[in-house]
Structure formats: C-alpha cells, structure tokens
Amino acid sequence: MKNSLDDKEEGYRLEKDIIGELNVSRNAYYGIQSLRAKENFNITGLKMHPEIIKNLVYIKKAAAITNFEAGLLDETIAMAIVQACDELLKGKLLEYFIVDPIQGGAGTSLNMNANEVIANRAIEILGGEKGDYSLINPNDHVNCGQSTNDVIPTAGKMTCFVLTKKALKQLGRLYKAFEEKAKEFDHVIKMGRTQLQDAVPIRLGQEFHAYATAVRRDMIRIEKALEEIRYVNLGGTAIGTGINADEQYMKRIVPKLKELSGIDVIQASDLFDATQSLDSFVAVSGTVKACAVTLSKIASDLRLMSSGPRTGFGEINLPARQNGSSIMPGKVNPVIPEVVNQVAFHIIGNDLTITLAAEAGQLELNAFEPIVFYSLFQSIDTLTYAVQTFVDHCITGITANEERCRQLVENSVGVITALCPHIGYRDSAEIAKEAIRTGRPVRELIIKKGILSPADVNLVLDPMNMTKPGIAKKKLLRK
Template sequence: MEYRIEKDLLGEIKVPKEAYYGIHTVRACNNFPVSGLRTHPALIRAIARVKQAAALANMSAGLLDRRVGDAICRAAEEVAGGGLADQFIVDPFQGGAGTSTNMNVNEVIANRAIELLGGQKGDYRLVHPLEHVNLSQSTNDVYPTALRVAAIGMVLELSDCLAGLQAAFQEKEAEFAGILKVGRTEMQDAVPVTLGQEFSAFAEGIARDRWRLYKVEERLRQVNLGGTAVGTGLNADPKYIYAVIEELRAITGYGLARAENTVDLTQNADVFVEVSGLLKAAAVNLSKIAGDLRLLSSGPLGGLAELKLPQVQPGSSIMPGKVNPVIPEMVTQVAFQVMGNDQVIAMAAAAGQLELNAFMPLIAHNLLQSLELLINAVNIFSEKCVKGIKADEERCRRWLEESHSFITALTPHLGYDRAAELVKKAMAEKRLLREVIIESGLFTAGELELIFTPGELTRPGVAGAKLLEKKG
C-alpha cells in the first residue's frame, strides 16, 4: 500500500495514499480501537449537511472563496447522500466530545473537494479540513446540532412505523371483535373479554407512543450552531451565525431554529434524555405486547393457543416440528436493549461538566442505535407477525366454558356468597359452571345464552339486567 505523509502539532503520520480521511482520523483509529463499530451513518450524513450549510453561510458572509466553498458543498452533498461511507472509520467510543468524528468528516470532505478541484488528496493548500471545511465552527456546536438533525429524521420515521403497527393492530381489533374469551388478571381467570378488546389495548398503547414521539420532534429543533466552542459564538461572524441556520433549515427541510441560549445547548444534553425516555416507553409497550402474544400463542397443544402466529422458521435443532415465536422474541430483545441504552444516555448526560458534555459520542451512539433498532423491529413486527395473526375461536370458546369467568356477571343477581358456592361446587365436582347453574334452577339454559354474549359481558352495566327485569 502506498502512503502520503501528513503533519499535525504532534508530528507526522503515514496515511493511505488513496484515503479521503487524514491524520486526525488515523490518530483516532489508533487511539480508540474499542468496539469494532463505526460512528452511526445517520450522524455522519447529518454532520455533512451541517458542513454544507456552513460553507454556504461562510460564502454569503464573504468569509470563504466561492470556488473552494462550492467544492466543499459538492463534497458534503455526496457524503450526506451516503457517499464515501467506507471512509468514516472512527469508533463511536471516543474521547474528545466528538472531535474525532468531526475531524473524520472534515478530512473526507476536504479531500473530496480537493479532488473535485483537480488536486491530489492531502494537498490542503487547496482545501483545508480546519481552515475551510470547519470555518466558523467547533465540534461543540457542530456535533450536537448534527445529532439533533439525525434524531429528528429517525424520530419522524419511527413515528410513521408505529402508525403502521397501530393500524395493523386495529385491523385485528375489528377482525376479532366478536370472539369472546377468558380475560386474565395476575395470570388467573378473570372475567370475559373479546379478543378484539385485547388488540384494541395493544393499538392504543402504540398510538400513545406514536403521538409522543411525533410531538417530541419539536423539542429537537433548537440548535446551538453558531455558538462555537462554549456557546458564546467566538470566532463566528454574526452574518454567518444568522445565515447558517437558514441554510441548514433549507437543506434538511426541518423547522430548525437557533437557540436563544446557545451556552445552554452546548452544556446540556437533557433533550436527548427526554427523547430516549419516550423511546424507552415505546420499548416497554412493545415488550409487554410481545410477551402477551407469546403467552396467547403458547402451545400449540399444551398451552393457551388462543392465537396462531405466522410461522416464519423452524424452531429447534433437536425437536422436529417445533416452531417458536421468534418475531416477538426479537422485539423483546430490542426493547431490553433500548431500555438499557436509556440508562446509559441518562448517565452520560448527567456527567457533563461546566461548559461542555464530553460524553456526547456515547449519547449519540446509544440514541441513534435505539432509534434504528426500534424502526427495524417495529416494521418487522408489523409485517412478519401482527398482520398474519389468526385466532383459534374454538380454543377461546373452550377455555371460556371450562373457566369460571361467567360467574362474576351473575354476582349482582345472586350475591357474592351464593355465586362463590356455585364456583366451589363446580370445582369440586369438576363440572362446567354453566351446568351447575342450570341444575340449581337459578337460570335456564336459554337465559344464560342471552346473558353470556359479547354485548352483555363486555360492555358497562350489569349483564342480563333488562332480561331479568322482564322475567321479574
């Protein structure tokens, strides 16, 4: 491999001749060979958009030669579109509040701009990573701004994905509206409910998550770009400061605004804790729903088996014919990871000191990972599981008949103690509760049929009240 020599204040380093990155990136890779991971692509693309906005603003303020600025803009557009992705090689676990990632982007954009101008990579006399690409900026205003831009796009995407999952549950709610089954509390038989009502609860939980995330996007729109190192705007021309937000708004299409207090946004990362908290809430709902689906589909012969989940792959290397609920299991694991990421984000945000939070890379990595995991998991959950769920109506009916769930509906008519005696008798004699009630002469079979319907059992009021009024 051929190399070029680059210099910085610490000395010289060999850089692969064809690499678009430079000495700062090589040092970062040497210093932080931690996880084998790379900075999240959404953050790289967002930083490139910030660089493009900065170049446009610097040109409009008369601070940057237009030929150089245009080349920077073209290179930044390429990166923002996903180009040169293999050149962003810095580990997300890095010291320096994101400086290594910012410099990785600066160097790639600079060398691509040099190439566009007809020069050779590493000839920073044409386009310099710091003096041109990073002009009027600091990592400390670029990185948090870019994280907000990346998060906005992914939050909106996740909100749309959740809307799709909500719709899938609502379709099942309608499909299962007339299927009466045993409701369960504390894993014990409770009172009747329709399968549709269970799915309506799933849909409502997801609807809340969708709306919360859609609204929290507004909280990410304030940025500290133009604040430079500590939020005071040192070394940033006022003309640039006001222009750069307008440029970034136009590039992203988001309603971004310069923070009234850029010192605040440079120091504090609580908005990311807020967003992560809502991701955790969504993860909690997804985990609960996935767990319920696993329970309701358990068996298929030795469990509840009230639901049939789509069979997507064989489930065992030793047990022939076994099929597992792998999609809900995946969703549960994603949910646990998101919950763990939330704790990390909270700790990292709390660890900020004085004018800067040095742990922004950790916040960025975990927040964007949570968003990506949820986007993918929700889409898979909807398409490969929820939309294909079938109900086993016979199984639902069987468990309902063999349970004592009906008795609560008769308690207002019989009294608690008498109803309890009937349950005790049915259990002792191992008979259906319906048979014991009819045998007692308290209700006829026809009366029970009229009372034990979805309309009577699963709506507010006393089941059979009107019937018994007529009877009286």
Template sequence: MDHDLLGDREIPADAYWGVHTLRAVENFPITGQPLSTNPHLVRGLAAVKLAAARANQELGLLDTERGSAIEKACLEILSGQLADQFVVDVIQGGAGTSSNMNANEVIANRALELLGHAKGDYAALHPNDHVNLSQSTNDVYPTAVRVATVYGIEGLLKALTSLEDAFADKATEFRTVVKMGRTQLQDAVPMTLGQEFGTYAVTIGEDRERLREASRLVHEINLGATAIGTGLNAPAGYAEAACRHLGEATGLPLVTAVDLIEATQDMGAFVHLSGVLKRVAVKLSKICNDLRLLSSGPRAGLAEIVLPAVQSGSSIMPGKINPVIPEVVSQVAYEVIGNDVTITMAAEAGQLQLNAFEPVIVHSLQKSIAHLEAACYTLTERCVRGITANADRLRASVEHSIGLVTALNPYLGYAAATSIAQEALATGRGVAELVLERGLLTAERLEELLRPERLANLTL
C-alpha cells in the first residue's frame, strides 16, 4: 500500500515506483511511450539525483547511510538497470512533476532495499524528504532534460561526421567524372560529379558545426533554483556543489545559469537547438532530392548515378527499384520540421515563472535528434557508400549539351556562340561537331578547351 494526499492505493509488489507514478500512468495515457523509451532522459534524471545526494551530504543535510544508498541506486540506473521502472508517459501535465516523482520513488525504493528495508518503508528513506532534498521538479526536470539532450546531440554529431566522410570519399572517387551542372533544372555549365558530391560533404560539415555551437547553450543548467529560481529550501552553496557533482557524474562541462529565475522559465536554448535541427533536416532532404533526381531512370530519367539496390520497388512492375533510402530520410526531415513547430509553440506558451509544456519539448527534441541520427547512418551505410557513376552517360551529356558552348564563348565570341547554340538545339547535333564544321577552332585547340579539368575549373 502507498498513500498520497488523495488516499491509499495498492502498488504491485515487484514495482519500484509508488502512488505518484501510478496516478500519472492513469492520468496520462497519451503516447504509449514511457520514460524508458528515452534512455538519455532516464540517465539524466539519475545523474541529477546522484549529484543532489552528493551535494546534500557534502553540506551536511543528508546522512551518509541514506546518501550512500541513494548514490548506489542512482549508479545502478546510470548503468542501465531499473529502466523498465520508468513508466510515466513522456507527454504529461504538471511540468515534469510525474517524471521527477517516478525517479524519486524508484530511487527511494531501491535504496530502501539496499539498506535492508521493504519497499515503501518511507519512514526509513523518503522519496521527497531524502531523494528530492534541496530540489524541485522545476530545477530537476529541466536540468535532466539538458543532460539528456546533450547526450543525444553527441550521438547525432557522430552520425553527421560519418555521413560527411562518406560524401567526401565519393567526392574523391568522382573527382574526374565530368558532367553538366544545372540551374533551375536546365543545363548550365560543366562540372565534375566529385564537385557535386563535395558540396554535400561541406554542407553536412557546416551543419555539424552549427549543431555543436547550439549544444553549448544547453550546458547551462538551473539546478539549485528549486521552484521558481529563488533557491527556496536549497541552502547556500548547494547550487554550486550540485553543478560540480553533476559535471563529474556526466563528464559534461555544465555551468549554473547566472539568473536562476530567468533560467527556470526560459526555453530559448531549446528553440534555438530545434532551429538548428530543422536546418540539418532541410539540408538533408535537399541532398536526398538531388540523389533521387540524379538517379532517376534507369533509362527514361537522368540516370547519372546509380543508387544501391536495397529492395524490390514494386508489387506490379517487375525489375523496378526505388530510391527508398533517400525517401525515408526526407520523411524524417518533414517530421523534424513539424517537431520544430511544436517546440516553438510550447516554448511560447510558458507563463510567468515556469513553462509547463517542457515534456512535449523534450519529447519532440528527442524524436528529432534520435531519428536524424538513425537517418544519417541509414543514408551513409545503405546508400551513399554504394553509389556509382554512369561516367559514359555523363560525358555524353556534356558533349551534347548546349551549355557546353558557354565554355567556348570567350574564344568564339558571343554572336558565334549563340549561333552555334541555336543550330545545335534545332538539329540535335553536338556543339563540338558544329564548331569544327564551321572551322572556328582547330581540333587540337578544341580538345584542349574541352579538357575535363578545364571544363570544371579543376586543379588536378
């Protein structure tokens, strides 16, 4: 049996959570996804509780026996144990109180076991009086969210690095493969396929750096702020000690916000981070659109590159292969863009000294980060590394493109070049063929001017 201000409730004997968690499970049957589906957040909560226990012992507020038991329970959770006990839905009312109490109850009951007491024997060690000592949901939950977010970003940064490297490798492989560049989907001027893939590596690298910069803002925490940022019920020195212990527990360079009242209500860092995630998503989807265009065909499209065949493409058209990997990555991008709208509205909806909508912010961020990470690895391993070039087709498209005349314009003059372009377009004949026929350049000079490295302004 467990008891709260609403009365008594039976708790399953094998559960480590208590009545507060039970009511939250009943009240918020929203997503069907418990806190355990966000392991970074579970780790974040455990790390905060560990840091708080150490700070409280350091300041003489918590005796060593209880403090050590709480520490051991937190370390077990950090190692992956008891994850299934975090059962509250990820989207909940109460500004994260249910998540905080889920952690308090699990840690308290495991600590009681370690001390030789029965679960629920809160006279010996209490979820609120001891595990939540010097804390409030309003500084615990935001701090845990920030720790969880940084953990997630670290994984995404690695995935982006892997994708950037894959595109860079392809840029080197395709360095001398000449093709036509396009503007507004029309023939422009020649370039190399390596240059085209090199831009993808560069843009991924730029986004990776922007994400790293945005992550730094999330390292600022409000632990020690308690309810609204005034630090009520947290003794002098607690915020500094808790931040230090949390940094040691997580290995992160965390800092305490200068103004804890502002930090407790502000969601600006998450809005900024979400904007950067949207930037990453938009760029990824643009790249995937390019890959689908460049591989369109195999005979009636551009067919300049071949994507790896990973599965059959049709239940009715034999032999059809679809660009399913770029398609799934774009769908992740659309989801991230939608999540950004959710985060924006939830951040805007906060009133006065607290934002009650942080659960949907962290849920949306977690989805964006985790799904982008998975999408990057999928695109890298299931698509980019296996791309091949239709070099002969690419070369032929350059030789027969009207755009080729642009490269000869300085040597033929604009009027002659325009005439060549018009005849080539009307007859379907090649630019080089017409130049030679009119005797405008020698074959040797034309060959020199149409060298791949010159066409692409490439230094080999």
C-alpha cells in the first residue's frame, strides 16, 4: 500500500509485525507500527504536542546512556541512539511523528513512533539503511528496559510540568498588571454592586487589587499541584515490578533523565501506584480549571464595567482592538474578555474529560492517558495564551471614566447604608424608598428633612470614607 509522506518516487521497504506486512516509504523514519497507528487513529487530524515528543526523546536518550552504563547496550549502538536523540532535540525529523494525539493502546503507538524514528536514524548513523532492524531494533535497543506504561506517563508528567511553568509565568505577569492598575485606580470611587444591584461604594483600585489577589491564589494552588507531577514511574516498566529492567538501570534512569532534561523529576516510591493512578493529572487539571473560572469571572466583570458607551455602566474603557460589527458603524466589542471567557468554558469541559478518563482506569494501568494528555496540554496551552492576550491586549490598556463613576455613586441609593449606624435601618430604608420613588439624591433628602446637619451628611456620605471602616464609630446626633 502507498503512504502519502515521502513516497514520491523513492519506493518502499517491506516491514513486518505480528499483524502482517506493510509497505513503508523508503525515506520514512517511522516504521510499520507507526503507520498502522496512523491508519487506525484518524481522530483529530492534529500532530502530537511537540513538548511530549521532546520529553520522550529525553527519556530514550537517558535510557540508552543508562543501559550502556549498566552493560546492557553495546557502546556503538548506545551512542548512535544518543546521536539520533540529539538531532531530534534540535528539531530534526519531527515530521515523522505521525500518530494522532488521541489513540487506543495507552500510548503504545506514540512510544513506538519514537522508537522507530530514533532507531531508523541511528541505523543511518551506523551506515545502514532504514528498516534494517538487525543493526538497531526499535524494541530491543531503543526501548530497552522500558515499557509504554512507564515511558508515556513519565513523558506526560514532564510535559505537564514544563507547560504549566509557562502558564505560571504569564499568570505572574497578569498578577503584576492587576497590582499596577490597583495603584493607578486607588483614588477612583465607584459604586459597588451585589447581585447586579447598587450596594455601597468601592474604590476601583480595591476591585483590581481583589483580582490580583485571586490570581495569586490560583498561582499558589497550581504550584502546589505541580509538586505531585514530579514523581514518575520510569523504571517500573509494565506494571511497576520493573520486569526486563536491570537493577542498576532502575536506580540510575530517573537521575539521568533529570540531568539531561533539567526537569526535577523524582522516581515514585510506589511504582505500582504511579503506574495505575492518574490522580496527579486530575489535581493539576482541577487547579487549571479553578484558575480559568477566576479569569472568566474577572473577564465578565470587565465586560460589565465597560458596557455602553452611553447606555451601560461605562465605568472603564477597554482598549479598542477591532471593529465590533459589520453593520453598526463605530461599534467596538470587548473581544479580549470574550475570548478569555471562551477559553475558560473549554478548559472546564476538558477537566470533565480528564476526570472521567482518570476514573476509568482498571487494575494495573489506565488505558486512557492519551485523552488525558490531549485535553490537559490543550487546557494549559490555551490558558497560557489567553492570559498573555489578556495582559497585552486588555489589562494594561484599561482606563477609568472617573466622572461617570462619581456620578453613579452620587445618584445611587446604596449610599444610604452609611447612615444606618446614625439614624437606624428603618428610617434609612424609608429614605431609600423615597429616593427611588422621586429620583432625588439621598443627600438632598437627608438635608431637606433636617435629619442630620449638612456637615455631618457630608462626612458620612463622603465616598472615600465609605470605602473603609471608621466613620461608624463616631455617633452623630440627629437634629
């Protein structure tokens, strides 16, 4: 049969496996098992995440060196594998990773794709022709001392760790951006709202400081979950027993992987648990989801506060990024907060997928790691890019409509709350009802009725005073 990648006029080589035979393009670095997986799993039409490929290669390189040191691989074979891995780590031959991210077999197809590409390049390095597995075999040499069941979870955890660190970097930028806006807007008084109804005044800076606090809390939660991801089952092979792995290899493989990759991985104390359980991925996904919920709430707040420009809240201005309508001239929409909302919706859905897949594992292995990785990497990546976009194209450019904020406070009935300690809840409620009925400001009604002196009214209803405790301690006398 023909294959579309590298098949031009170069011809084919015949490869065999336990299923049968297939013609593989002579120039292809993948082999029969990768090709079968490509045929079987045409699911997303997407390529494997490049970061997990990179980490798989680190594992194969670490395994080759460790197996050589343990006396299980000939030096010539080991060094050819290492050289092939180094080329892949520089970005070469990545187009030959052809398996779909979503696949059956607990990731065996991805593992064999890596084994075959590395083996065939190493064969070339030794002067042989691709497909001559008598020189270097994908299973016996590249996969020596390993199983899909310890390689794939380890690569997944390494990838999760790296991608999440990038997300944390962007979240740190968002935290700082909110803190800067909190200082910039600290003098701006606006109306606070609960359940979309007037509540009591708040400083716009206090609102943005609260956003910064929420983001920082999410960062701490994510960092804590990442601690679990560092514990890998590499060395446990099929189910945690370490079958077919040399004792010296088992002791050395994870430290060697840490040395090569720079990722602070630790071999799990219980390799059986680390092989069969995916709860650490659920934990990370949960923190990413919680962060997405936080960001979506903030994005919705910004859309509300910027609504208008004439008939909405109109308290802040978001940077104008693009035309908002194909029919309404001059309309500008809050497109950046909107995209943050959508990313959050997607992450929430991915979290459910990850939860169900982790729960569905049976006995010594969970077969559903591919969908966990596909969903989790997608969630972390989209969170990272959404936060970067949020900072660069929205938060840093927000401005306040100070006069509009002041007018809304002055005309709000919510300021009556500040009078409760001085004239009582019942009388305050009656004044509030009259203000709503007549449309007259609370300040005007209090002074007209002679309930408090103008000076005391000005003191109690000073907007800045209402954004902090203290004034209620001073008991004012009714006239």
